[in-house]
Amino acid sequence: xxxxxxxxxxxxxxxxxxxxxxxxxxxxxxxxxxxxxxxxxxxxxxxxxxxxxxxxxxxxxxxxxxxxxxxxxxxxxxxxxxxxxxxxxxxxxxxxxxxxxxxxxxxxxxxxxxxxxxxxxxxxxxxxxxxxxxxxxxxxxxxxxxxxxxxxxxxxxxxxxxxxxxxxxxxxxxxxxxxxxxxxxxxxxxxxxxxxxxxxxxxxxxxxxxxxxxxxxxxxxxxxxxxxxxxxxxxxxxxxxxxxxxxxxxxxxxxxxxxxxxxxxxxxxxxxxxxxxxxxxxxxxxxxxxxxxxxxxxxxxxxxxxxxxxxxxxxxxxxxxxxxxxxxxxxxxxxxxxxxxxxxxxxxxxxxxxxxxxxxxxxxxxxxxxxxxxxxxxxxxxxxxxxxxxxxxxxxxxxxxxxxxxxxxxxxxxxxxxxxxxxxxxxxxxxxxxxxxxxxxxxxxxxxxxxxxxxxxxxxxxxxxxxxxxxxxxxxxxxxxxxxxxxxxxxxxxxxxxxxxxxxxxxxxxxxxxxxxxxxxxxxxxxxxxxxxxxxxxxxxxxxxxxxxxxxxxxxxxxxxxxxxxxxxxxxxxxxxxxxxxxxxxxxxxxxxxxxxxxxxxxxxxxxxxxxxxxxxxxxxxxxxxxxxxxxxxxxxxxxxxxxxxxxxxxxxxxxxxxxxxxxxxxxxxxxxxxxxxxxxxxxxxxxxxxxxx
Numbered sequence: 001x002x003x004x005x006x007x008x009x010x011x012x013x014x015x016x017x018x019x020x021x022x023x024x025x026x027x028x029x030x031x032x033x034x035x036x037x038x039x040x041x042x043x044x045x046x047x048x049x050x051x052x053x054x055x056x057x058x059x060x061x062x063x064x065x066x067x068x069x070x071x072x073x074x075x076x077x078x079x080x081x082x083x084x085x086x087x088x089x090x091x092x093x094x095x096x097x098x099x100x101x102x103x104x105x106x107x108x109x110x111x112x113x114x115x116x117x118x119x120x121x122x123x124x125x126x127x128x129x130x131x132x133x134x135x136x137x138x139x140x141x142x143x144x145x146x147x148x149x150x151x152x153x154x155x156x157x158x159x160x161x162x163x164x165x166x167x168x169x170x171x172x173x174x175x176x177x178x179x180x181x182x183x184x185x186x187x188x189x190x191x192x193x194x195x196x197x198x199x200x201x202x203x204x205x206x207x208x209x210x211x212x213x214x215x216x217x218x219x220x221x222x223x224x225x226x227x228x229x230x231x232x233x234x235x236x237x238x239x240x241x242x243x244x245x246x247x248x249x250x251x252x253x254x255x256x257x258x259x260x261x262x263x264x265x266x267x268x269x270x271x272x273x274x275x276x277x278x279x280x281x282x283x284x285x286x287x288x289x290x291x292x293x294x295x296x297x298x299x300x301x302x303x304x305x306x307x308x309x310x311x312x313x314x315x316x317x318x319x320x321x322x323x324x325x326x327x328x329x330x331x332x333x334x335x336x337x338x339x340x341x342x343x344x345x346x347x348x349x350x351x352x353x354x355x356x357x358x359x360x361x362x363x364x365x366x367x368x369x370x371x372x373x374x375x376x377x378x379x380x381x382x383x384x385x386x387x388x389x390x391x392x393x394x395x396x397x398x399x400x401x402x403x404x405x406x407x408x409x410x411x412x413x414x415x416x417x418x419x420x421x422x423x424x425x426x427x428x429x430x431x432x433x434x435x436x437x438x439x440x441x442x443x444x445x446x447x448x449x450x451x452x453x454x455x456x457x458x459x460x461x462x463x464x465x466x467x468x469x470x471x472x473x474x475x476x477x478x479x480x481x482x483x484x485x486x487x488x489x490x491x492x493x494x495x496x497x498x499x500x501x502x503x504x505x506x507x508x509x510x511x512x513x514x515x516x517x518x519x520x521x522x523x524x525x526x527x528x529x530x531x532x533x534x535x536x537x538x539x540x541x542x543x544x545x546x547x548x549x550x551x552x553x554x555x556x557x558x559x560x561x562x563x564x565x566x567x568x569x570x571x572x573x574x575x576x577x578x579x580x581x582x583x584x585x586x587x588x589x590x591x592x593x594x595x596x597x598x599x600x601x602x603x604x605x606x607x608x609x610x611x612x613x614x615x616x617x618x619x620x621x622x623x624x625x626x627x628x629x630x631x632x633x634x635x636x637x638x639x640x641x642x643x644x645x646x647x648x649x650x651x652x653x654x655x656x657x658x659x660x661x662x663x664x665x666x667x668x669x670x671x672x673x674x675x676x677x678x679x680x681x682x683x684x685x686x687x688x689x690x691x692x693x694x
Contacts, residue, residue: 010053014301015232018053019045020290021088021302023261026080027284028295029101029108031275036102036110039258039271040078042284043229044163044194047254050235051161051192052085053306055243059313060090063118066342066450067320069158070121070137074130074174075165075194076111077273083108086119088298088306093118099296114448114476122448123476126468128171131191132438134162135177136445138189138249139430140452143385143405146425148338153327155320155338159243162191166204169193169212173468176438181249182220185407189249190242194229196258200272213253222248229256247407261288341383341451344479344535350380354529357521359552366585367485367543369521371396373528378402378428381532385446386455386481387430389439394545395457395485403427436462440469440482447478453532455481460488460500460542463507473538474512480538481531486545487517488640490586490672495665505644507540514614517542519588521550522559523611530563530615544586546668551589561609565616566627570595570607577606579686580628582649583638584610587677591638594682601683603690606632610649634689640677655689657682 022045030036057069073082080101087093093107100106107117111125121137124130138160145156168174181189193212197204213223222245224238235254242250259271262284276284282292291297328335340347353376357369378384378399385405392398404427432439439456446454458466463484473480489499507515514537518524524543531539551569553559561567570592571577579598583591588609595607608627610616616624628635628649635654637646643658650656657676664671672678 010305012232014305015049017299018302018305019049020288021298022049022081022084023288024285024290025084025087025098025296025298027276027281029080029083029098031278031281032099032295033102034275036080036275037077037273038080038276039198039265040075040165040194040196041081041084042260042262042271043196043256043258044078044081044192045260046230046232047192047194047226047235047256048081048085048163050232051239052089053309054236055239056161057158057313057316058089058309059317060086060119060309061314062317063091064450065317065320067156067158067317070134070160070449072122072124072130072134072137072160072162073112074124074127074134074162074168076124076130078163079108079110079112079125081163082112082120083117086117088303089309090307091119095296095298114478122445123472126472127165127167128173129441129444129468129472130162131164131168131171131174132177132441132469133445133448134160134189134191135181135186135438136442136447136454137449138181138186139184139405139442140446140449141188142186142425143428144451148334150327150331150334153323153330155324155327159188159190163194164191165194166197166199166208170208173437173441176435177441178216178219178221180433180435180438180442182216183407184405185220185247186249187246190239191249191251193251193253194256195253196256196267198258198267198269198272200269202269213251216251220248222250224250224252226252226254229254230260263287337382344450346532347380347382350377350532351529353377353380354525356525357550360550363547363549364521365544365547366518366521366524367394367396367545369524370483370518370528370541370543373525375400377528377532381453383452384455385428385430385452386443386457387432388457389432389436389462390434391458392429394459395483397455397457397483398429402429404429404431432456436465437469440466440473443480443482444469444473444476444478447473447480448476453479453481455483457483457485459486459498460484460503461486461498463500463503463540467506470507470513470538470540471510474510477512477536478538479535482538482540483543484540485543487542488544488586489659489663489675490544490546490640490668491663492668492671493665496662499663499671500641501659501662502642502644504542504639504641507542508613508645512537514539514612515542516540516562516612516615517585518562518611519551519583519585519609520548520559522553523562523609526559526562527611542585546586548586549589551592557609562611563615564619564623565612565614566608566610568606568627569609572599572604572606575604576629577604577632578634579603579605579690580608580632580635581605581638581682581686582608582610582628582635585639587638587640590677590679591682593679594686597679597683598686603686603692605686613645613649636682636686636689638677638682640672640675653689655685657685
């Protein structure tokens with residue numbers, strides 16, 4: 001006998017009926033689609049059943065309940081396991097959608113997608129990503145609990161569970177995230193490891209023979225073992241032991257069998273990524289005592305048992321809401337703040353804190369200006385949380401007096417060389433260490449949790465490490481911010497390994513990612529304001545290492561024009577332009593110098609600052625044509641990066657001053673000059689566009 005969360009006995013026969021229901025919904029859906037991964041759901045069904053019916057705190061009637069437990073299927077290829085659980089427990093996922101698995105327009109895509117299927121917390125499938133997301137979800141819970149809970153009022157009190165695979169553990173992002181999770185002592189993070197010892201191409205013995213348990217123990221995790229993945233009592237005992245551990249994340253190594261029950265394909269890589277086939281489906285059902293027909297069978301006894309989640313979840317949420325009402329009476333200020341962030345709202349008046357910078361020819365780096373703006377608004381936006389990949393002194397993204405999120409609660413004076421402020425769960429500065437890939441996945445998890453506005457930071461050239469997580473953030477519609485500094489060959493002496501060239505084009509190629517490259521300190525301040533208003537997509541802000549002039553805006557377009565993606569910074573007097581100069585970031589002040597010289601030569605030149613292609617694309621056509629008049633075909637774009645993509649803005653008759661080779665090690669101003677980023681060269685290319693001789 002096993003017991004559910006309400007401690008009521010469940011006959012073993014009913015338990016097996018429920019487990020086989022999960023298995024064969026998965027098998028039948030994959031077979032009907034003639035595509036998918038049946039083996040993992042078949043082998044992991046028992047541990048998923050125990051977790052979802054005895055431990056997981058959730059309300060299928062309200063998938064967005066704030067204090068629910070979070071579940072991550074990091075092994076996203078086994079998506080039918082999750083869809084079966086969601087359907088059976090009563091989420092808004094009808095059986096017709098199970099039958100439409102992997103079909104166009106269905107809400108049961110091949111891998112789980114956040115925002116498409118009710119109950120899916122994070123988008124998974126690229127292995128290791130869900131593992132990192134779960135660490136972010138657990139950090140969010142720990143931080144919010146420390147911030148809002150008070151004696152007698154645990155208004156934030158939930159766990160993060162996940163099922164991870166051999167492939168997840170092989171990926172480097174999981175190792176990075178596991179290392180940080182152990183350091184941070186995330187006791188409410190519990191992963192079930194589906195140790196079926198088979199990957200897509202072979203048995204894992206071919207390439208994966210390390211001591212996985214020993215590795216995670218070295219990371220600071222509690223490691224538990226269940227030798228038989230169908231032993232329900234052992235699974236329940238392991239999960240309960242994991243829940244009792246308050247200071248270490250837990251990895252439960254569960255020995256399972258991929259394709260469990262299949263006479264020919266159990267324990268074979270053939271069960272990983274292909275349907276069993278009609279004959280083997282029948283043989284497997286016979287082996288496990290399941291009717292061959294009809295497909296998609298859900299016995300009433302199993303459905304009724306799973307649907308108890310609606311009642312228990314509804315009661316749990318009702319108790320929480322009652323507790324929240326009492327909390328509001330005792331702690332009204334905290335309750336108002338919690339309500340604000342739960343509803344994804346910003347505190348009134350935050351924009352008033354954004355700094356405005358006076359004109360200054362010497363100026364400052366946009367990374368410094370952005371850091372000042374970030375620190376200013378943090379005073380009014382308490383749910384900002386984030387950090388850098390060990391680069392705070394270079395990215396300027398630490399929140400002063402914000403404290404550091406750490407594994408224990410003690411004061412900074414106990415730590416030599418620490419940033420001042422409290423160390424502990426309430427701190428909002430997350431020190432990711434040199435773990436860019438994990439930083440991206442964890443920031444995505446923080447964003448997926450809700451209630452927080454998370455950010456990460458590193459050098460632009462290292463955005464390559466973050467590309468998979470940026471792509472998933474965009475696909476998921478997550479409210480996250482990634483800050484990239486040291487944005488061009490002007491980085492200088494560190495040389496081509498650290499000088500980004502192709503990276504802006506690479507970021508702009510990601511659908512639904514907004515990329516902003518401000519031109520001066522005031523554009524940097526506006527860029528933060530724009531990013532904070534985006535609620536359903538990631539934003540990348542690209543900033544300079546070197547100082548840039550703070551433009552004297554008298555006679556120039558205001559920095560607020562950044563919000564529209566591109567705007568007229570400077571126009572020729574007395575008539576329409578003959579030439580358009582278009583520039584971004586650090587090249588805007590340079591282009592302004594060129595524009596003024598061209599005006600002196602009698603060439604009517606308009607300068608457009610274009611910090612964000614994506615924001616500009618979203619403007620009405622009338623505005624776009626106003627800024628870039630279609631009749632003006634002489635156009636020169638200036639950007640110290642790959643020219644890829646600029647043709648859409650300059651047209652067939654235009655030109656781009658960009659970079660199509662790697663940088664060089666030398667002082668930044670020397671490198672820029674050698675690569676043609678001078679007023680003289682801009683003017684020469686502009687004249688050639690107009691058919692004029694130098």
